[in-house]
Amino acid sequence: MxxxxxxxxxxxxxxxxxxxxxxxxxxxxxxxxxxxxxxxxxxxxxxxxxxxxxxxxxxxxxDWTSVSFGTxxxxxxxxxxxxxxxxxxxxxxxxxxxxxxRIGSWPFAFILALVGIGLMNVAITHPRARWFFVEWAKVRTANPSFARNTLFWERRDFPSETLTKFPRQRVALVGSSQMYQSTDLDLLAELTPDEFEKNCLAGFGPMQYPWLVDRILERKPNLVVCWLSEFDFYRETAVPTGRLRWAATNEQTYELFGELSPRQRWENRGEFVDLTLASNLTLWRQREHVRQSLLNYWWNLSRPANAARDSEVEVLAQSVGLQGAIKNLSENVRRTPFVEINFASFRHFAQELSDNDIKLLVFEGQLHPGTQVAYDLAFHQAVDERLRLMSDELNFQYVSGDALLRLQADDFADGYHTNDAGQAKWSRFVAEVINQLSGEQSLSATAAN
Amino acid sequence: MSFTTSDFLIFFLLVCCLQRLLPHRPRNVFLLACSYFFYGCWDWRFLSLIVFSTVVDYVASHRIAATEEAPTRRKWLIISCVVNLGLLAFFKYANFGVTAANQLLAQMGIDPAFARLNILLPVGISFYTFQTMSYTIDVYRRSLKPLDSFIDFALYVAFFPQLVAGPIERGTALAPQMTRKTLATWAGIRFGVWLCLKGVFKKAVIADNMAVLVDGVFNSDDPQSGTAILLATYAFAFQIYGDFSGYSDIARGTAKLMGYDLMVNFRLPYFAQSPSEFWQRWHISLSSWLRDYLYIPLGGNRGGTLLTYRNLVLTMLLGGLWHGAAWTFLIWGAWHGVILVLQRLTGFGEAGKDDSSLAIWTRRIVMFHLVCVGWLLFRANSMSQVVLFTQSLLTNWTWNIELAQMAWQLVFLCGPFLVIQYAQETSKDLNYVLHLSLVPRTVVYATVLFLILTVGNFGGREFIYFQF
Incomplete structure (x- = not known):
């Protein structure tokens, strides 16, 4: 002392x-x-x-071989x-x-700094600068992470390998890592005369669908295919700003908060500020990407082992073992105040597609059968019933029940995602359903046959 | 309502604008109401504790000042200390005492007899308790005249910028400011904004990003390598510094924007060259409180060498215990007591011995690592973790890509911050950035703003010192 x-x-x-x-x-x-x-x-x-x-x-x-005085x-x-x-x-x-x-008492340095931030914000909004930024961020962001997945959306850079000369239709597979892992584009192209692309994001939830509808419409698909389960609808306890921020617009933010009850609006006021800021300030909207870029992987040697092992976009989410999935589901799948918001959001998405004459095909999502012990199956029945009613009302195709291909334990690589065998099995089934739909044949009729 | 939330921003902007429009008396009533509201946002129930403590010290200080009779004065001082320390002991240390007693009984072969109490720790109790105690003691020592108005005194105790995590303001410095209407000047507003910006940067960019690294090691069930523990301890050194000094900066900045001056709580602590210098730079409001109200009354360095050592260790032990009821805090305090004693024994770090750059940097680096040993004790979840981590630190050194990543984050976030601090240290000017010319100042401001916007972690992590 x-x-x-x-x-x-x-x-x-x-x-x-x-x-x-x-x-x-x-x-x-x-x-x-x-x-x-x-x-x-x-x-x-x-x-x-x-x-x-x-x-x-x-x-x-x-590249030392190409170094010359001229270059x-x-x-x-x-x-x-x-x-x-x-x-x-x-x-x-x-x-x-x-x-x-004498510059007097005006805080010129602070004003100039604000102007500089403003200019940086404008610059990053420009498509060319965004491309540069996306490239910069992509190499530093772990492969199976949400931040990296969103970068592909930023560039509209989806795996679209099934270019057909005269496709019957363009099909967009929209959803989370489950949809991503469960579909094999090559197989789908082989089994249908259609052109496919995957527009998937890790953790893609119903609240995100309407936020990305414009980007989906840009791709001009004829058919959108989704995979939804109780896990998607019964999990949020707050507005998921982390997953919505990068796609935020004022309109969508106000619309989402318009759906909330006054109490929910009050409880999520911080999220509202966050999303409003994201809607108007690109630097804030892209903060997760900038963060990943600045704080991660400045040298190749520091790329984490799992990211280095995977190919460019092969894995969309971290693998979760069965026990991990059971724990996760038992903690997260429950009646939360956001269940109705999730349904309203998905309804909004379906309505938007319908208004734009895009067909929608929704599959009842499936998890590893071993995860059924994690939560009450009433959640599953509720989602099934509500999606069925919604499909009747909004005139989209919903595939569940007897018509559905039931995946078995040995079709899964972990608690949520299919393995190669499951992927092939599921892709064949999806191709069959799309072919039937495109032949204007009712699926229920097929199932009955 | 944490300082880095939009709630606080809106609350503060409203309060700051409205208080300017009010005359002095209504303004103090308004600020007191806002302070109680601010505190009530954590838990309304504990407002009664602040009010109770305020009433007791208001009455005690007036009774002390009203009489010249030493026994009466002493009686009221004792009442104030017993009430304040009693509240602190009950809410903060009761369960610690019960657990320790039960462990002792169990070791003696007797069945544990005491049940743990279900007590919540009121936010900031250690801060406002020490603040009110110092006020009453200063009145007792005749170095302060008590405030006449109860509202002024209540505002001094509950003034929201510094209510939950300090600085622990002395009555002599803050109380007189409550008796007059002090409005922020234009220069004060600019300085206040800079302090707030600096505080948010320290909290959101440094502390909360370091916290992710620290928690990944200290809260993991997996065995950790010595390298990971070392990096996590360095990260914690910057986490706790960024967190607490960031809070202090925002507290000072918001107070400044309303026209009040709060004391400097940190003076570049990691540039200290000796333990005693460290305590003149770290949490100054607490260390000076302990010096003035504990170390000196215990005898300070007036009673010979051994008594001085005893006083140092005792003061630091109590300083450790002030942080929380856990053995790790107690041992952290003891560690600092021991290094203070060792400094006296060896003369380590004393000015004038060798002022070459090499010697100065050696002393700084040694001191930083001595502090880091303390931080390891402070952050550890249990004493068994301390033992485990120490074993790993001594034996298990590995290097892999995750550690490279961790090291990069540490360097990227703390490196430039330390460069600025080095410039502040060499110029002996904490306002160094404000004295730069236009271009470098603009670069600093723009970088701070950019990093807050993009890298700042606004995940709602509370300030560490709220729990104390």
């Missing part, structure tokens, strides 16, 4: 008048030296930029090097301006 260092040596909140002038004098000396060195900085930056900028940004190894002095590297070398001059210029005009 006693002092061996006098308080005089401790840093203080100093307010003396001369401090700013003294600091300015120091900065003048620094900038003088930096300006003198700027030609050297410029020359040194040219090879550094041309060799290492792209590898550093996109984690690509330096080193490209326009791009010259511009970037000149920009770096001009920074001391800008600094020095601002110091001389500051010396000429």
């Amino acid at each position: 006693s002092s061996s260092t006098s308080s005089f040596d401790l840093p203080l909140e100093r307010v003396e008048q001369g401090l700013r002038d003294a600091q300015r004098a120091r900065e003048l000396v620094w900038t003088l030296w930096l300006c003198r060195l700027s030609p050297l900085i410029f020359l040194a930056c040219i090879p550094l930029v041309s060799l290492f900028l792209v590898p550093l940004l996109f984690l690509k190894p330096v 080193m002095f490209s326009l791009k590297s010259l511009v970037v090097a000149a920009a770096i070398a001009s920074l001391p001059w800008i600094w020095r210029f601002s110091l001389s301006m500051e010396g000429l005009h």
Whole structure:
């Protein structure tokens, strides 16, 4: 407790008048030296930029074989090097301006910082900058993560390998990792004359469907295929901002909160602020991506083992073993205040598709049969019944009950996702249903036959 | 209603604007009502404790000031201390005492006799209890005249920016500010905004991102490598610093925006070169409280070498216990007591011995690691975890990609922060950034704003010191 260092040596909140002038004098000396060195900085930056900028940004190894004098002095590297070398001059210029005009009490630095953030926000909204940003973020974000999955949506970069010359129709498979893992695009293309693409996201829930309807409509599908289970409807206890933020718009936010009860609105006021901010500020909307990019994987060696093992988009979500899934489901599947919001959201989505003359096909979602012990099957029956009623009302096709292919324990890789055998089995079934639907044959009639 | 939530932002903007429009008396009533509302947002029931403590100290301080009779003065001081410490002991330490007694009985072969009580810990009880006690003691020592108005005194106790996690303001500094209408000047508003911004940055960008790394190691059931424990301990050093000094900055900033001055609670603690210097830089309001109201009354360094050592260890033990009722806090306090004694024995870190850069940096690095040993004790979930982690630290050193990632996050988030702090330390100016010229200042502000917007973790994690 006693002092061996006098308080005089401790840093203080100093307010003396001369401090700013003294600091300015120091900065003048620094900038003088930096300006003198700027030609050297410029020359040194040219090879550094041309060799290492792209590898550093996109984690690509330096291609030493293509390095030549000509490539080193490209326009791009010259511009970037000149920009770096001009920074001391800008600094020095601002110091001389500051010396000429007293800037008074206005917080110019703070205002300029806000303007800078605003410009960055505008820049990241521009499609070209977004492409650059997405590439930058993608290589640093773990493969089986929601943040990475959303990047593919940002670029509308879905696996769409089944390009057919004269397709009967375009089919969009929309849903979560379960839908993603359960369908084999090659097999579907083989069994149908249709063109398929997967628009899936890890943890995709009913509240997200209407938020992404515009992006789905952009793809101009003729048929949208979904897979929904009680797990999708009975889980949220609050508005899932983490999953909605990146797709937020003012309209969707107000619409969602319009569906909530006054109590729910009050309880989710923080989420409302978050989503409103996301709707209007791209930097906030993209914060999860920026975060992942800045905090993760700046070197290839630091890529986590599971991400390095997987191919580009092979895995959409972390694998959850059966016991993990049972624990998860028993904790999360219950009657929450957001069940009705989930149904209303999905109804809204179905209505939007119907208004745009897009057919909708919904499959009753399935989990590993071993997970049935985790929760009351009444939830399952309730979802089944409500989706059936909704399908009658909104005129979409809902496949469940006797018409459904029941997956067995050995069709699953974990508690939620199918293995290769399950994927093939399920894809065949989906192809059969689509073919029947496209032949305008009633599925119930087929099931009866 | 935590400082980094939209709720607080809206609450504060309303309060800050409205209080400017009111004359002095109504303004204090309004601020007191807002402070009680702010506290009530955690738990309305515990408001009665603050009111009770306020009434007791208001009465005690006036009775003390009203008489020259030493026994009467002492009697009222004892009443104040017993009530305040009694409340603190009951709410904070009762269960700890019961558990310790039961363990002792069990070790003696007797069936544990005491049942644990179902007591909730009121938020900020340690802070406002120490604040009101210091006020009454200062009145007793005749260094402070008690406030005439009960409203002014109640506002001094419950002033919302510093109510739940300090700084523990002295009556001599804050109480007089309650007796006049002090409005924020334009310079004060600018400084207050900067303090708030800095505080949010420390909390959301540094502390809460470090917390993810720390929890991943300390809350995991899996065995941890020595490297992971070392990195997590470093991360915790920055988590607790960012968390607590961030809170203090926001508290000072919000107070400043309303025209009040609160004390500086941190002065770049990780640049300390000795244990005693560390305690002049870390949680200054508590360390100076312990010095003035415990260490010096115990005799300080006036009673010879051994008594000084005893006083140091005792003061730090109680300082540890102030943080919470757990053996880990007690041992953390003891650790700091021991290193303070060792400093006295060895003369480590004393100014003027060797002021070369190498010597200064060596002392800083050694001191930082001594503090980190303390943080390991502080953060550990149990004493058995301390033992386990110490074994791992001494034997199990591995390196893998997850650790590389952890190290990167530590360097990325704390590195630039430390560079700024180094500039503050070398210039001995905590306002160093404010004295920079336009371009570097703009760069600092823009970086802070950008990182708050994008990397800031607003997951609703409470401030660590709320639990104390």
